[in-house]
Amino acid sequence: MKKVALVFLLAVFVPSLVLGWLAFRSLRDQQFVLERQQSIIYQGVADAVVREAQSYLTGLQSEFGMQAELLLRRETNNLPAAFDRAIRQAWPYAKVGFAVSLDGKVLSPSLFDRPDARQFRQENDRFLCSVESVEVYWNNKLGTQIPVEQSQTPGERSYYGQSGKSQQPSQPTGKNISGYNSSSEWAGQQAMPNRAQNESPDSSTLNGILQSRGQKRNVEPQNQQQQTQLDAQIFSKIAPAEADFRQLVNGADQGTVARFLQNKLNLMFWHRSSRDTNLIFGALVDLSRLIGELKDIDQLTAEDLTNACMALLDDTGRPVMISRPGFQTNWKKPIAAAEIGEALPHWEVAVYLLDPGKLSRAAQSTRQTVGSLVVLLLLAISVGGWLLVSGVRIQLALARKKTDFVSNVSHELKTPLTSIRMFSELLAEGRVTDPDKQRSYLNIISAEAGRLTRLINNVLDFSRLERGEKKYQFQPMDLAAVVRETIETHRPHLEAGQFQIESVLPAEPVTINGDRDALAQILVNLLSNAEKYSGAGREIRVEMDSRTEPVCHVEVRVLDRGTGVPAGSEQKIFDQFYRAHDSLSSGIQGSGLGLTLARQIARAHGGDVVYERREGGGSCFTLRLPCKL
DSSP, X not given: OHHHHHHHIIIIIHHHHHHHHHHHHHHHHHHHHHHHHHHHHHHHHHHHHHHHHHHHHHHHHHHHHHHHHHHHHHOTTTHHHHHHHHHHHHOTTEEEEEEEEXXXXXXXXXXXXXXXXXXXXXXXXXXXXXXXXXXXXXXETTOOOOOOGGGOOTTOBOTTSOBSSOSOTTSOOSSSOOOOBTTSSOGGGOOOOHHHHHOOOOGGGHHHHHHHTOOBOSOOOGGGTTSOTTOGGGBOSOOOEEXXXXXXXXXXXXXXXXXXXXXXXXXXXXXXXXXXXXXXXEEEEXXXXXXXXXXXXXXXXXXXXTTEEEEEEOTTSOEEEESSTTOOOOXXXXXXXXXXXXXXXXXXXXXXXXXTTHHHHHHHHHHHHHHHHHHHHHHHHHHHHHHHHHHHHHHHHHHHHHHHHHHHHHHHHHHHHHHHHHHHHHHHTTOOOOHHHHHHHHHHHHHHHHHHHHHHHHHHHHHHHHHTOOOOOOEEEEHHHHHHHHHHHHHHHHHHTTOXXXXXXXXXXXXXXXXXXXXXXXXXXXXXXXXXXXXXXXXXXXXXXXXXXXXXXXXXXXXXOSOOOOTTOTTGGGSTTOOSSOHHHHOOOOOSOHHHHHHHHHHHTTOEEXXXXXXXXXXXXXXXXXXXX
């Protein structure tokens, strides 16, 4: 039995636990995959919007250059001094127009012009005249980035942490710098230096590398929150450069320059005409108008993002435009985001989930569902295994009982046959001449033959009941008469065994529907059971009465003063082949089928046979049968 349980545990239950654990793990991994796919999709959306915004800004820069060329054709000689007024009239995005010569003279606007122009001169004169280097974000039309060794003092560290001249010909030296090529793609999307990419610095150099990577972004996209501090995606790819105006425009025909003054972004477009390469024409862009135009970008107002909201964030991380009016969230935590570029440094297009917890809740619900199914499966396997093991245990016990039954029946058959043969031989050989002894021997032969007949009838009836072939002849009958006849038939045998038999039966008939022979067999089995387990108290009492509660029924009770039934066996005694006392060891005859047959026959009649202890010792077996309606 232990071997069966161990095999089930190792072959079924343990693999089921492993499969359940793998199911949970696969579900968790699937959630990670779904979250990753979602972030990739929305990152693609943000990148597409950024490309459209970059394309728009590139077109706007080219438009400024075309306007400058048109103005030069109309009034070449007087244009430098009047460029502020002319460009504002011709190009609505210009807030202040300026003209600068490469020898360091600001030709327009005048210091005595309108307030906006005067403020522009005060803030940018020294930079435009190349008197001082300032921190700017820039790009040029040709994509040529001019070295700025002049602005670097001896011993100053460059972007790459080197002293003196930069060894990167495509990057200005000085402080952190980056740019973009407006004719193709924005150079702000350039990768970080090879040293930062290829090396895995230890903790002692962590701070230096983080500093070399530039300013931290205003947002922390959720698809990058699981990355380490060293991941460049956490930091802005748009880094400032310290240079003067002459260095920025050297070798290029047009470009953009962005700088922060009093924490406010100033964006300038500039253009150098082939008509006079010594003059630089530029304009301070009106950001309010520019933002108004950016709002018209189709993808920024896309309504097909059913589960997300698109937002344009300024350099402070605040939204200047959202695709869903009234939407509020933690603007620092988008699902995906992309930087626009040097023209609008630290501005980002960000995508936010309308319901950030929806995917997690769906995953949680799926986990709970799958978990419940796994638990139910394991429970079903456990219950099934328990039932299987219990069934095997029952079958093994039944097999043992059948083995005992064969032994008991063999003994039961052999004992009466031996007695019958012995006494019949004595009588046949004429050795016994005393008439009283002859009569006694004949009574013994008759009793043993009756016992053998009952045993064979029990075995045959049990076999028919097991196969479902037992047939009953139901008809109205007087149960009291059947009980009386059965008692009188067995009275001589019982009295010969020194039993005192007493019966209390009603005088009037008790009519029920039943099989007369089958009900008589129940009484015979109960009387035989009382005889076998009588012990020293050889007393048998049979009672019969009718009752109306809870329903109308008749009770026949067979009471004895025998050894009784051991505690815990009150219900087992009705099981097939079960015996509270083994016949071979206890000397009590029996096959273990008498009470089983009695209960089955009674239940076939709509009644039952039950056991209860008798007051004062002994047993009481009660046959209950329904009254005839």
